[in-house]
Amino acid sequence: MILAALPTRKPGTGNPVTIERRSLQQTFENAFHREPEVLSEAPGRVNLIGEHTDYNEGFVLPIAIDRTVAVAAAPGAGRTVRAYSVDFDARDEWRIDAPRRTGREWRDYVRAVAWALLDAGYELRGVDLAIAGDVPPGSGLSSSAALEIAVAGALCSVADISVQPERLALICQKAENQFVGVQSGVMDQLAAACSRAGHALLIDCRSLDRDFVALPGEIVIIVVDSKVPRRLGETPYNQRREECAAAAQELGVSSLREAAIGDIEGLREPLKRRARHVVSENQRVLEAVDALRSRNLARLGELMYESHASLRDGFGVSTPELDLLVELASRTTGVFGARLTGAGFGGCTVNLVERDAVAGFEAGVVERDRERTGSPATMLICKAVDGLRIYSLG
Ligand code: ADP
Ligand code: MG
Numbered sequence: 001m002i003l004a005a006l007p008t009r010k011p012g013t014g015n016p017v018t019i020e021r022r023s024l025q026q027t028f029e030n031a032f033h034r035e036p037e038v039l040s041e042a043p044g045r046v047n048l049i050g051e052h053t054d055y056n057e058g059f060v061l062p063i064a065i066d067r068t069v070a071v072a073a074a075p076g077a078g079r080t081v082r083a084y085s086v087d088f089d090a091r092d093e094w095r096i097d098a099p100r101r102t103g104r105e106w107r108d109y110v111r112a113v114a115w116a117l118l119d120a121g122y123e124l125r126g127v128d129l130a131i132a133g134d135v136p137p138g139s140g141l142s143s144s145a146a147l148e149i150a151v152a153g154a155l156c157s158v159a160d161i162s163v164q165p166e167r168l169a170l171i172c173q174k175a176e177n178q179f180v181g182v183q184s185g186v187m188d189q190l191a192a193a194c195s196r197a198g199h200a201l202l203i204d205c206r207s208l209d210r211d212f213v214a215l216p217g218e219i220v221i222i223v224v225d226s227k228v229p230r231r232l233g234e235t236p237y238n239q240r241r242e243e244c245a246a247a248a249q250e251l252g253v254s255s256l257r258e259a260a261i262g263d264i265e266g267l268r269e270p271l272k273r274r275a276r277h278v279v280s281e282n283q284r285v286l287e288a289v290d291a292l293r294s295r296n297l298a299r300l301g302e303l304m305y306e307s308h309a310s311l312r313d314g315f316g317v318s319t320p321e322l323d324l325l326v327e328l329a330s331r332t333t334g335v336f337g338a339r340l341t342g343a344g345f346g347g348c349t350v351n352l353v354e355r356d357a358v359a360g361f362e363a364g365v366v367e368r369d370r371e372r373t374g375s376p377a378t379m380l381i382c383k384a385v386d387g388l389r390i391y392s393l394g
Contacts, residue, residue, distance in 0.1 A: 021070070024086070025393065028072040028130035031084040031091075036072035036130070039391040040153035042146045043068050044135030045191035046223050046350050046382060047341045048200055049307050050285040052315055054185030056244050056278045057206035057257035059285035061213070062187055063221060064195030065382040069133035069146040072393075073154035076126030083110050086132035096124045101179065106131070109144060112179035113151045116171045117161075125159045139225050140342020144180075145188030148172035153390050165193035165388055166208065183238055195387035202289055206257050213292050215384055219336070222353050222361060223380040224329075226321040228346035237343050240315065244278060247271040257282065270316070277314035281307060301337025301352055305330060308339035317344030325349045325369060325377065332364030333357060 021039060028036040043064040050060035076082060081099075083092045085106050092107045094100070097118070099111035110129065117124055129151065135143035152168050155161075163171075169189035176182050176189075186205060195201050199212040215221070248256050250271065251263055256278040264275040284303045291300040308326050312318035322340040326349055329338035334357020341350040353361050362379060369375045 021391075024070055024072050024130060024132050027084070027086055027132065028074075028128070031130055032074070032082065032128045034074060034128070035394065036128075037074040037393055038154060038157045039070060039072050039393055040150045040157060041068050041070045041389045041391075042149035042153065042192040043195065043385050043387065044141040044143055044146045045188060045195070046141060046221060046348070047187065047191075048221070048350060048352075049288045049304060049339070050187075050281060051307060051311055051339075051341065051344070052240060052244075052317070053278055053281050053285065054187040054203075054205045055183070055241055056248075056282075057255040058204075058278060058282040060185075060187045060203050060205060061200050061285050061288060062191035062195070062203070063200045063215070063382065063384045064191050064387050065141065065221075065223070065380075066385050067133075067135040067141060067146075067380070067382075069131065069135060069143065069150045071150045071154040072130045073158050074128050075158045076128045078126050080126045081110075081114065081129070082127075083107070083129040083131065086130065096126055099179075106147070108180050109147050109176070110151050112175035113148050113172060114155060115179050116175035117152065117155060119174070120167075120171050122156070122161050122163070123159065124155055124161075127155060127158045129154055136225060138229050138347075139227075140344075140347030141223065142188040142192065142342070144176060144182070145172065145184070145192045148175055149189060149192040149388050153388050157390055166190065166210075168388070169193040183241055191387065193387045195385065197386045198384050200292070200384065202285070206255070211289075213289050215292070216295055216297070218355050219297060220353050220355050220358060221382045221384070222351040222358070223341070223382055224325050224349045224351065224366060225378050225380065226319070226325060226346060226348065227376045227378065228319055228321050236317075237345070240274065240317065243271055243274045247275040251275075273314040273316070277310045280310055297336045297352065301335070304337030304339040304350070304352060311340055311344060315344075319344070319346055321346070321373070321375060321377075322349055324373065324375075325365060328365045328368050329361070332361055334360055335365075 045062040137143040202211040334354040336352040338351040
């Protein structure tokens, strides 16, 4: 049933996930009065460094985290797709041959994936899907890509389609860009599809070349969610993309990846500041990989703070809440580095913390933030997990 190109495992042998598999199977049975045959899971991700570089064909360094969107599935009757979202407690039903936009929350992501797979020439079949996740949506941890990749894994499995995870990522990026209408870069889907446990994933977004970078055991990655909601459609995200494209055009290069720091002096503002961020951030990612490989965590931390300052002052995507969280982290013992992560305009910070300094981090950052501002920020200690996992049930 499930094909070799996708990693297939028996349940219970992969990464621990916080979603109860058994309860999702039970939910599927309650919703469709039959048993699921396949479980497809994809993780959210936190980007360690390399922000707003992906759509500029640059470098990024995401880590897939132990927050997941899971899809239980079984081949359906005829050409009908029936989908049930546990988290929205809502259903959807449509014909697999003609996915149309609904304009309504989660439904379009599922339909988008089917649309993009059909567009890529794959023959899909009817399917029943039950979907549940614990990636906090809209926080910059890429719940949308986790959803897309998990749905893609489920649709391919039930239709006996073999697709390499990298190709699946590109198909899901097209789904999000062209069907949902969010111009996200390819990092999120590649991280959700292709990551390896215990590693960060260096991606060259121009060539799509990837490399795994081992994470030292003595550190933990802590995400702090500022709880300032971020909706990309309503933020200047698309404007930043346009500014980067305009800067590249003025420089006569195909993307800012091709620009050197010395080239950008002649640009007008704000294009110069935007370009300076992108060009310097690419350099920081490569330095961060070197620092990780040589276990120079102090240097890695410095690069994270520099990245934050560049996003704040040059790229203009931070918020006072994120700035305060980073500042508190910088004054807390056992923290190597911190920065905003994701597109910005709210969402989360990522923090590189000594393993035995977690309690001090909570007191020095999360609790102090709460005392000073009444902020509802929460923290999440992340484990680096594998990308897309498909399990055959039964
Ligand atoms: P993010 O930064 O988390 O990717 P987006 O705005 O891109 O934020 O995507 C969030 C959207 O993805 C949600 O509004 C919802 O439509 C969909 N989504 C995320 N997680 C789930 C889930 N567990 N179940 C259903 N839909 C989900
Ligand atoms: Mg998203």
